[in-house]
Amino acid sequence: MQVVETISEVRRIRRVGPGSWGLVPTMGFLHAGHLALVARARQENNHVGVSIFVNPTQFGPQEDLAAYPRDLARDLAQLEAAGADLVWVPAVEEVYPPHFQTYVSVEEAARPLEGAARPGHFRGVATVVAKLFNVFQPDRAYFGQKDAQQAVVIQRMAADLAFPLDVVVCPTVREPDGLALSSRNVYLTPEQRAAAPVLYRALCAARDAWQAGERAGGRLRRIMADVLAAEPLARVDYVSAADPLTLAELEAEAEPPRGVLLSMAVRIGRARLIDNILIADADP
Ligand code: PAF
Numbered sequence: 563m564q565v566v567e568t569i570s571e572v573r574r575i576r577r578v579g580p581g582s583w584g585l586v587p588t589m590g591f592l593h594a595g596h597l598a599l600v601a602r603a604r605q606e607n608n609h610v611g612v613s614i615f616v617n618p619t620q621f622g623p624q625e626d627l628a629a630y631p632r633d634l635a636r637d638l639a640q641l642e643a644a645g646a647d648l649v650w651v652p653a654v655e656e657v658y659p660p661h662f663q664t665y666v667s668v669e670e671a672a673r674p675l676e677g678a679a680r681p682g683h684f685r686g687v688a689t690v691v692a693k694l695f696n697v698f699q700p701d702r703a704y705f706g707q708k709d710a711q712q713a714v715v716i717q718r719m720a721a722d723l724a725f726p727l728d729v730v731v732c733p734t735v736r737e738p739d740g741l742a743l744s745s746r747n748v749y750l751t752p753e754q755r756a757a758a759p760v761l762y763r764a765l766c767a768a769r770d771a772w773q774a775g776e777r778a779g780g781r782l783r784r785i786m787a788d789v790l791a792a793e794p795l796a797r798v799d800y801v802s803a804a805d806p807l808t809l810a811e812l813e814a815e816a817e818p819p820r821g822v823l824l825s826m827a828v829r830i831g832r833a834r835l836i837d838n839i840l841i842a843d844a845d846p
Contacts (some may be wrong), residue, residue: 563642565649569697572611572650576698581608585700587691590614591631591745592640595735599704600644602732611648611698612641618654619665620686626832631748650697657693666692666723668715674809676711676836679799679827684715691716695725703727708734708742710825710838714809734837736762742837749833757795761828761837764789768803768824769839777819779803779812786826799827799834806840819843 564575576583584603588596603610614637621627634651641649665685672684695703703720705713713731720729735743740762741755750758764786771785782803790796803812806823825838 563638563646563649565638565651567650567652568656569652572648572697575648576611579609582701583607583609583611583698585694585698585703586610586612586646587694587703587705588612588614588637589616589630589745590637591633591748592637593735593743593745595706595708595743597640597644598735599706599732600641600646602730603702603704604645606702606730607700609647610645611650611700612646613650613652613694613698615650615652615657615690617657617686617690619658619689620683622680622682625680626746631745657690665689666719668719668722671711671714671718671809674711674804674811675800675802675825676827684712687712688715688719692719692723692725695720695727700727702730704730704732706734707731707840708744708837710823710840711809714807740766742835744835746833746835749831751831754795754831754833757793758830758833758835760790760793760796761826761835764801764826765824765837765839769841772822772824772841777812778814779819779822780814782812782822782824786824790826790828795830797829799829801826806842 566572584607586599586603616630618627666688667685668688677684717729739759741758767789768782768785776782783801786801790798802825804810804823806821812819820843822841823838827834827836
């Protein structure tokens with residue numbers, strides 16, 4: 563496994579040898595969810611590249627950029643064991659050189675939900691992911707379903723800008739009690755950690771209602787809000803039952819929905835947790 567810092571080194575290694583490349587973009591502090599992306603990339607490609615970069619442009623001024631958890635030595639040991647070939651660990655100036663002023667902005671898909679709660683977040687994500695795509699030129703790039711709106715935004719960007727690669731979205735990895743794995747789970751105290759599975763319980767309650775025939779967005783959102791309200795440590799940012807492609811909220815008077823993205827952001831202590839369940843139109 564080669565660990566490099568500069569764009570020119572990535573490009574030099576990328577050119578060596580035939581075969582496909584899979585890219586797993588990360589912000590480090592890896593957990594089993596990231597390693598599942600690396601394992602999938604390993605299965606589907608001849609070479610696997612990983613980036614570790616805590617991207618400042620996707621954090622708002624009041625967010626946790628400085629405190630974001632980091633452990634490069636542990637990340638590299640895990641990636642070596644997982645069979646990564648190349649890890650790019652750039653400095654901020656390598657990604658954003660002096661006088662940097664070019665950003666990628668996805669419009670509608672980036673507006674609601676996380677986009678509304680975190681202004682500028684998806685502009686930062688789309689910009690850094692576009693740069694990663696240019697630097698690595700992968701055949702496939704792997705992202706987690708846990709960041710559902712991020713996956714929609716990146717798929718839109720890749721299609722709109724004709725990046726010649728497949729965006730592969732992999733299932734959310736969960737703890738046995740349902741909590742979705744996230745680097746930010748380290749912020750939870752034991753008491754808060756015990757409360758955190760309420761997100762998945764709320765999503766499952768709405769999923770069960772959908773599967774029993776409920777199609778009214780308002781009622782699905784109410785079901786999730788009621789489950790969350792029973793947990794005193796949970797402070798709800800939003801709950802959503804939205805169209806999986808446009809992310810527009812499902813309303814009672816609309817056409818029969820083609821599926822639903824049930825999602826939420828909930829604060830527990832200093833952690834802001836997000837989670838979702840995607841039900842495609844073919845699902846019951
Ligand atoms: O999902 C993440 O970890 C980040 O948003 C990403 C895609 C690596 C861009 O910084």
